[in-house]
Amino acid sequence: MRSTVDALLRKELRLELRNREAIPAMLLFSVTTFVVFHFGLQRDSVDGALAAGVLWVTMLFAAMLGANRLFVAETEGGALDGLLLAPIDRTAIYVAKALAFGGFLVAVQLVAVPAFYLLLLGPGGGDAVLGLIAVLALADIGIAVAATLVAGLATQTRSRELLVSLLGLPLLLPVIIGAARATAPLFAAGGAESIPAKWLLVLGLYDLVFGLLAFAVFDFLLED
Amino acid sequence: MYGKGLRPLSLITCVALTGAFALAFFYAPMDADQGISQKIFYVHVPMAIVALGGFVAGGLYSIAHLRTGDRGYDLKSYVAIHLSQILAVGTLITGSIWARASWGHWWVWDEPTLVSFLIVFLLYCCYQPLRFSIEDPERQARYASVFAITAGAFVPLNFLAVRLAQSYTHPRVLGTTDGLPAKMALAFYIAVVAMALLYVTLWKYEMASKHARNRLRSIRRGLGEDIGLTRSASPQ
Amino acid sequence: MIIASNTLPGDSGYVAAAYLVFLAIVLGYVAIMAIRAARLERDVVEIAELVEGRAHE
Numbered sequence: 001m002r003s004t005v006d007a008l009l010r011k012e013l014r015l016e017l018r019n020r021e022a023i024p025a026m027l028l029f030s031v032t033t034f035v036v037f038h039f040g041l042q043r044d045s046v047d048g049a050l051a052a053g054v055l056w057v058t059m060l061f062a063a064m065l066g067a068n069r070l071f072v073a074e075t076e077g078g079a080l081d082g083l084l085l086a087p088i089d090r091t092a093i094y095v096a097k098a099l100a101f102g103g104f105l106v107a108v109q110l111v112a113v114p115a116f117y118l119l120l121l122g123p124g125g126g127d128a129v130l131g132l133i134a135v136l137a138l139a140d141i142g143i144a145v146a147a148t149l150v151a152g153l154a155t156q157t158r159s160r161e162l163l164v165s166l167l168g169l170p171l172l173l174p175v176i177i178g179a180a181r182a183t184a185p186l187f188a189a190g191g192a193e194s195i196p197a198k199w200l201l202v203l204g205l206y207d208l209v210f211g212l213l214a215f216a217v218f219d220f221l222l223e224d
Numbered sequence: 225m226y227g228k229g230l231r232p233l234s235l236i237t238c239v240a241l242t243g244a245f246a247l248a249f250f251y252a253p254m255d256a257d258q259g260i261s262q263k264i265f266y267v268h269v270p271m272a273i274v275a276l277g278g279f280v281a282g283g284l285y286s287i288a289h290l291r292t293g294d295r296g297y298d299l300k301s302y303v304a305i306h307l308s309q310i311l312a313v314g315t316l317i318t319g320s321i322w323a324r325a326s327w328g329h330w331w332v333w334d335e336p337t338l339v340s341f342l343i344v345f346l347l348y349c350c351y352q353p354l355r356f357s358i359e360d361p362e363r364q365a366r367y368a369s370v371f372a373i374t375a376g377a378f379v380p381l382n383f384l385a386v387r388l389a390q391s392y393t394h395p396r397v398l399g400t401t402d403g404l405p406a407k408m409a410l411a412f413y414i415a416v417v418a419m420a421l422l423y424v425t426l427w428k429y430e431m432a433s434k435h436a437r438n439r440l441r442s443i444r445r446g447l448g449e450d451i452g453l454t455r456s457a458s459p460q
Numbered sequence: 461m462i463i464a465s466n467t468l469p470g471d472s473g474y475v476a477a478a479y480l481v482f483l484a485i486v487l488g489y490v491a492i493m494a495i496r497a498a499r500l501e502r503d504v505v506e507i508a509e510l511v512e513g514r515a516h517e
Contacts, residue, residue: 149374166349217374220369264479310489317478318478422486433497440500
């Protein structure tokens with residue numbers, strides 16, 4: 001299992017390095033969305049709950065954009081048949097995909113979050129980097145786990161792109177609630193306040209439940 | 225045979241539902257704060273509870289489907305979810321009317337149950353689009369089951385997250401049923417049971433109809449005449 | 461709601477509306493099932509004719 005996941009993960013990363021399909025698109029989308037928010041909200045800088053909302057809505061939509069491309073190589077290139085013929089655990093395919101997608105999210109955020117600080121975040125919001133990293137990590141796990149499952153669900157349908165967003169947005173709402181509530185005090189105008197622990201707990205619970213769930217049901221999406 | 229016992233069940237449902245609403249109007253006392261508009265509680269909350277129960281039941285049938293590979297469970301899950309969707313529409317509309325009657329707004333964001341219900345409803349709205357955009361019936365059943373299980377697990381998690389996110393500002397009857405006066409509680413519990421009976425009746429009704437249609441289709445296939453049977457967009 | 465407030469006291473219009481929504485949903489469901497039942501009957505008649513036609517041959 002371990003070595004299979006390793007090999008599959010290496011395949012995913014190599015594909016991304018070669019094609020550069022997901023990460024640049026997600027990144028460009030994120031930065032453009034910040035600009036859109038600047039004009040849409042008519043604000044030069046945001047703080048508190050508004051800042052958290054802008055950041056997380058952007059991250060969520062960027063993740064949906066990336067999730068659309070997650071199984072493209074498998075469906076369009078017919079690589080899924082090859083994978084299924086190989087004597088490997090099907091769950092390993094899911095684990096590798098989710099890990100790779102989590103990696104994409106982190107890569108995007110490495111640039112997008114600093115860009116958010118530069119472009120939109122008001123003064124006094126930049127103090128609590130460690131807290132933000134904790135929230136980002138927990139939320140990324142949740143997004144990766146759920147978005148990979150949704151991408152797997154939608155991949156065999158006629159209207160793939162539509163369904164990924166339609167399914168993914170409501171399914172990821174608990175993550176958005178938790179992440180936005182947890183980040184809002186970090187971006188408070190008067191300097192960062194501490195994160196209420198219950199929101200980290202909600203995020204952790206979501207990660208756990210959906211991780212186990214996806215682990216249990218993903219097999220059935222590939223049984224052909 | 226899903227039609228079995230449908231007649232007594234329908235009769236009991238009629239009696240229970242009429243009785244529940246009669247109790248709600250003529251037996252349960254008038255609410256001190258909300259007055260007459262609190263009576264919406266007796267139709268809105270049972271509908272919500274039964275709809276959510278139906279969603280979870282759909283998920284359980286889907287687990288059975290994936291475990292056994294028996295497509296009959298998928299049909300059961302489909303009908304359960306589809307009925308719950310109908311009740312969910314009713315819940316949202318009556319909830320909106322109730323919000324208007326007691327708080328003066330058609331929609332209130334700090335009513336956690338209503339908000340979570342909207343999210344769950346939006347998620348389940350994807351069930352049919354997902355299901356019917358897959359051609360192969362076997363794969364369709366499998367994917368629909370995976371969705372039903374995921375969404376079924378999402379229901380409690382979502383309620384937890386939304387409930388935590390709300391500040392309790394409005395006085396409410398909801399969620400504090402233990403604080404209800406005994407007469408109100410009695411009417412409420414009977415209304416929940418009656419609504420559940422209605423759900424089961426309609427479920428059996430639709431299952432009987434679908435079962436009959438599928439049997440008919442296979443008889444016609446047996447007769448060697450595969451053409452012309454009216455097709456409808458529902459699983460077999 | 462304007463009409464209801466003219467004919468019913470206070471908020472009872474809203475209560476009536478809520479119960480009417482419930483009624484409408486149940487009746488709408490029954491109507492759809494009735495259409496399905498009619499379709500089912502038509503199919504049964506068709507098949508019965510088919511079987512009778514074969515019996516005569």
